[in-house]
Amino acid sequence: MKSKITKKFEELKGKDQKALITYITAGDPTIKDTEELVYSMEKAGADIIELGIPYSDPLADGPVIQRAAQRALENHINIDDIFEMVKRIRKNTEIPLAFLLYYNSILRYGIEKFIENCRESGMDGLIIADLPLEERIGFKSALKDTGVDLIPLVAPTSRERIKNIVEGSGGFIYCVSSLGVTGTRSSFSEDIEEFLGTVAKYTDVPRAIGFGISNPDAIRQLKGYCEGVIVGSAIIKKIEEGIKDGTHVSKVQEFVSELKSAVLE
Amino acid sequence: MDDKYALKSRFGKYGGQYVPETLMTALIELEREYEKAIKDEGFIKEFRYYLKEYSGRPTPLYFAENLTKKLGGGKVYLKREDLNHTGAHKINNVIGQVLLAKRMGKKRIIAETGAGQHGVATATICAMFDLPCEVYMGKEDVERQALNVFKMELLGSKVVPVTSGTQTLKDATNEAIRDWVSNVDDTYYVIGSVVGPHPYPTMVRDFQRIIGDEARAQVLEKEGRLPDYLIACVGGGSNAMGLFYPFIEDKDVSIIGVEAAGEGVDTEKHAASITKGSLGIIHGMMTYLLQDDYGQILPAHSVSAGLDYPGIGPEHAYLHDTGRVSYVSVTDDEALDAFQMLSKLEGIIPALESSHALAHLVKMAPKTKKGDVIIVNLSGRGDKDVYQVAEILGGRKDEK
Numbered sequence: 001m002k003s004k005i006t007k008k009f010e011e012l013k014g015k016d017q018k019a020l021i022t023y024i025t026a027g028d029p030t031i032k033d034t035e036e037l038v039y040s041m042e043k044a045g046a047d048i049i050e051l052g053i054p055y056s057d058p059l060a061d062g063p064v065i066q067r068a069a070q071r072a073l074e075n076h077i078n079i080d081d082i083f084e085m086v087k088r089i090r091k092n093t094e095i096p097l098a099f100l101l102y103y104n105s106i107l108r109y110g111i112e113k114f115i116e117n118c119r120e121s122g123m124d125g126l127i128i129a130d131l132p133l134e135e136r137i138g139f140k141s142a143l144k145d146t147g148v149d150l151i152p153l154v155a156p157t158s159r160e161r162i163k164n165i166v167e168g169s170g171g172f173i174y175c176v177s178s179l180g181v182t183g184t185r186s187s188f189s190e191d192i193e194e195f196l197g198t199v200a201k202y203t204d205v206p207r208a209i210g211f212g213i214s215n216p217d218a219i220r221q222l223k224g225y226c227e228g229v230i231v232g233s234a235i236i237k238k239i240e241e242g243i244k245d246g247t248h249v250s251k252v253q254e255f256v257s258e259l260k261s262a263v264l265e
Numbered sequence: 266m267d268d269k270y271a272l273k274s275r276f277g278k279y280g281g282q283y284v285p286e287t288l289m290t291a292l293i294e295l296e297r298e299y300e301k302a303i304k305d306e307g308f309i310k311e312f313r314y315y316l317k318e319y320s321g322r323p324t325p326l327y328f329a330e331n332l333t334k335k336l337g338g339g340k341v342y343l344k345r346e347d348l349n350h351t352g353a354h355k356i357n358n359v360i361g362q363v364l365l366a367k368r369m370g371k372k373r374i375i376a377e378t379g380a381g382q383h384g385v386a387t388a389t390i391c392a393m394f395d396l397p398c399e400v401y402m403g404k405e406d407v408e409r410q411a412l413n414v415f416k417m418e419l420l421g422s423k424v425v426p427v428t429s430g431t432q433t434l435k436d437a438t439n440e441a442i443r444d445w446v447s448n449v450d451d452t453y454y455v456i457g458s459v460v461g462p463h464p465y466p467t468m469v470r471d472f473q474r475i476i477g478d479e480a481r482a483q484v485l486e487k488e489g490r491l492p493d494y495l496i497a498c499v500g501g502g503s504n505a506m507g508l509f510y511p512f513i514e515d516k517d518v519s520i521i522g523v524e525a526a527g528e529g530v531d532t533e534k535h536a537a538s539i540t541k542g543s544l545g546i547i548h549g550m551m552t553y554l555l556q557d558d559y560g561q562i563l564p565a566h567s568v569s570a571g572l573d574y575p576g577i578g579p580e581h582a583y584l585h586d587t588g589r590v591s592y593v594s595v596t597d598d599e600a601l602d603a604f605q606m607l608s609k610l611e612g613i614i615p616a617l618e619s620s621h622a623l624a625h626l627v628k629m630a631p632k633t634k635k636g637d638v639i640i641v642n643l644s645g646r647g648d649k650d651v652y653q654v655a656e657i658l659g660g661r662k663d664e665k
Contacts, residue, residue: 056430056561057547059439060285060446066429078559103283104546108560130283130549134274155287157449165286179287180447 003149004096004124005171008047009206009227019172019228020045020263021208022235022256023100025052025068027077029243031085037239040253042095045260050127050230051086053079053101060102060129062183064233067240079109083121090122098125098151098171103135111142118148125149125171133165140168155179156195166203172228173199177211183233185212188222196225216262223263231259274463275551277586279579282462284442284549291449296464298369303471308364315360316475319393320350322357324476326483326640331610336630339493339637343613344480346504346644353616353645354476354504355386359455361472363390366453373448374398376455377441379406379434379500380570381413382616382645383457388422398422401441403433406570413649431564434574438548458501459578462549466578473507480640481511488638494629495520497642498621499592500536500572502581504644513589522581523625525567526594536565538577539585539592547576553585568597568657569617571645599624604647604654616645617654 002010012019022041026034038049054072058065086097099118106114106128118126126148131139136150143150149171154162156178166173175196178189189195192209199207209222210230219229238255242248275281282292302308316322324345333341346354366374374396378384384400391398400417404426407414414424430436438461445454459466459473484492495512497505499522512518527535535541542553547562555563555575565575584590595603603623608614615623622641630639647654 057435057439059442059548062443063429070430073561102546104556104560104562108543108545108556108558129285130546132282132284132286132289134289135281135283153286155285155289157287157290159290161286161289176287179449181443 001147003147003171004094005048005098005149008096009172012047013227018223018226018263019047019206019208020256020260021048021050021210021228021230022046023050023052023230023232024235024239025054025065025072026082026085027054027072027075028068028236028239029071030075031077031081033248035085035089036249037252038089038095039093040249041256042093044253044256046095046256048096048098048228050098050100050232051082053082053099053105055102055105058102058129060181062181062233064236065182068236079105083117086121086123096124097122098127098149099123100127100129103128103131111139115142115146115148119146123148125151127151127153127174129153133161154199156189156191162198163202166199166205169203169205172206172208173203174230175199175207175209175226177209177213177222180211182211184214188212188218192222193225216258219259219262220265229263276580276583279550279552279582280463280466281551282549283546283551284462285446287446288449291445292462292464299365299464299468302365302368308368312361312364315364316357320356320360321348322475323479324348326480326487328487329611332607335610336627338630338633339635339639341626341630342484342492342638342640343643344476344508344640346476346642347613347615347619347646351382351386351389352648353382353386354473354507355383355457356389357475357507358457358469358472358503359383359386359390362453362455362468363387363394363396366396366455367394369453371451371453373452374455375401375441375444375452376457377401377434377437378457379403379437379573380649381406381410381417382571382649384422384424385413385416385420387455388417388420391422392420399425399444401425401427401437401444403427403431403437405432406434406437410570410649433564434570435547435562435565442548458503459506459580460501460548460550460576466550466580469503470506470510470580473503474510476504476507476642477509477511480508484638484640490638491515491518492638492640493517493519494633494637494639496523496622496626496639498523498572498618498644499577499581500525500574500618501576502578504642506578506580508640508642509590520590521625522590522592523621524592524594525569525572525621526596527566527568529596530594534566535594536567536572536574537594538575539581540594550576550579552576552579552582568600569621571616571618572621593625595621595624601654601657603627604650613643614647614651615643616647617650619644620647
């Protein structure tokens with residue numbers, strides 16, 4: 001069975017378009033806001049949405065997404081609340097959704113129960129920031145035939161590991177643009193073309209570039225090398241700017257529209 | 266190496282490498298280089314040279330006669346790790362890892378620190394080898410441990426205050442890992458305990474086993490036999506692993522790790538990861554840790570900053586499960602009593618961390634036989650703690 005993520009990439013390929021993937025942290029600043037943000041980002045042209053599960057120790061994240069997680073945790077958001085929210089979202093939209101999370105959240109919740117809830121609520125993919133190739137074997141087999149994609153991350157340092165990482169993957173390949181944690185970058189490595197080329201050598205699964213893509217210019221610079229671009233911290237910054245006067249949803253919608261224009265150009 | 270689980274990535278189900286993909290190539294390179302280094306006689310010779318000439322090893326195994334008489338049980342020996350340069354066992358591991366970093370051609374050193382002992386040891390070795398060093402330290406600890414911050418800066422290192430999360434050791438470790446992800450090409454991360462992703466727990470243990478190797482030879486020389494008991498405090502667990510490891514196969518030696526119970530293991534303020542924790546992942550390893558029902562990591566508490574850590578080294582988790590080592594806990598108050606007791610009886614001011622091991626000794630020694638032999642790891646000296654203890658005890662006098 002093809003996942004909604006796979007179908008979305010096929011649909012875009014037919015139109016000769018790249019995917020715009022947007023990230024927000026679930027529960028930042030509230031669960032209700034997250035639900036609204038999903039709808040408004042879809043309206044503005046997001047093709048796939050990543051929902052971060054807030055974690056106390058997000059060691060792959062920079063300060064912006066750390067603050068988002070802290071705001072959500074201060075409101076005592078937990079995974080059960082997030083699954084309930086996804087069920088509500090699924091009554092209104094079929095936009096592909098993926099969780100971005102840390103493995104301890106799954107382990108503590110219970111692997112089987114977590115996967116079952118993903119299926120039931122209508123989640124399409126999982127991106128686990130700290131579950132590399134060496135540790136994913138058991139989890140990957142538990143996900144088999146569930147219709148939920150395990151989306152692997154590859155980094156510029158992965159080199160000869162890329163072949164094994166992408167083997168048997170679904171959804172898309174999350175290509176980390178450069179060394180470091182999530183957050184804004186002023187420039188990207190010149191090696192990115194070679195890196196993305198190596199990924200394509202080993203898989204036909206679409207490639208999306210993330211980490212540090214913060215504005216339309218960065219999208220213009222990178223979209224030729226991949227099938228999708230991922231924007232996270234820059235969106236969270238718009239939420240931060242708008243929280244005080246309650247304009248965060250409209251600010252995000254406006255920003256995602258600008259990103260979409262750059263994708264479509 | 267004769268170690269039966271050397272360079273396996275797990276101890277039973279514990280350990281592993283739960284890190285971002287960006288770090289995996291670096292961990293694999295580290296494992297490979299470490300494996301080569303420990304088989305290289307030249308490397309081992311250099312490591313031993315600095316342990317002896319720079320840190321002052323071997324440290325004595327001191328018969329604490331007054332303490333033995335007072336407690337009225339077995340003979341108490343103290344393994345004097347407090348007599349190392351910089352005042353604790355931490356330097357053993359730092360010498361090993363920085364020599365490895367040099368061998369790997371790394372140009373920059375980073376480290377995390379809680380109370381500052383590992384940070385000071387790392388800053389010290391980097392000063393000697395003329396390597397730039399940045400130490401991540403929780404903002405709360407920066408304020409609590411101003412003297413160690415000054416020492417690190419005096420030694421030429423940069424101290425980076427960490428303001429994320431609980432602003433303590435756990436967050437300093439996250440921040441050091443984030444730095445490493447960003448600068449993995451030229452930077453070496455010196456982890457201070459038997460924690461983190463493989464190969465760190467194995468490597469740090471191997472650099473610390475000098476404690477147990479020496480203690481074993483020393484007790485054989487003094488007593489003509491192996492000890493009946495080993496006692497050490499456990500935060501991340503490197504001083505304990507170092508003492509215990511060479512005795513693991515000696516089934517007649519009872520081994521006891523002492524966790525920090527803070528204000529009590531039935532309160533929310535403790536650091537007893539084995540006694541009260543559950544299976545999870547922290548800092549790239551699977552182990553026991555303090556967490557809530559949704560896997561959010563809970564802040565630890567101990568009067569001793571060095572034990573104030575919500576996880577524990579994966580090999581300890583394994584040794585707990587197999588039953589080879591017993592893990593117990595003592596409270597802040599019990600540790601403070603032992604701190605004063607050793608100072609008065611033996612003229613040795615112990616670190617608050619080591620005072621936890623001593624506090625358990627105070628509880629169990631009277632129940633041992635006169636002929637029994639007990640070794641306590643005196644992992645560090647208490648100079649760093651006297652100001653804090655004076656404040657706590659002074660406060661109590663005022664209350665009375």
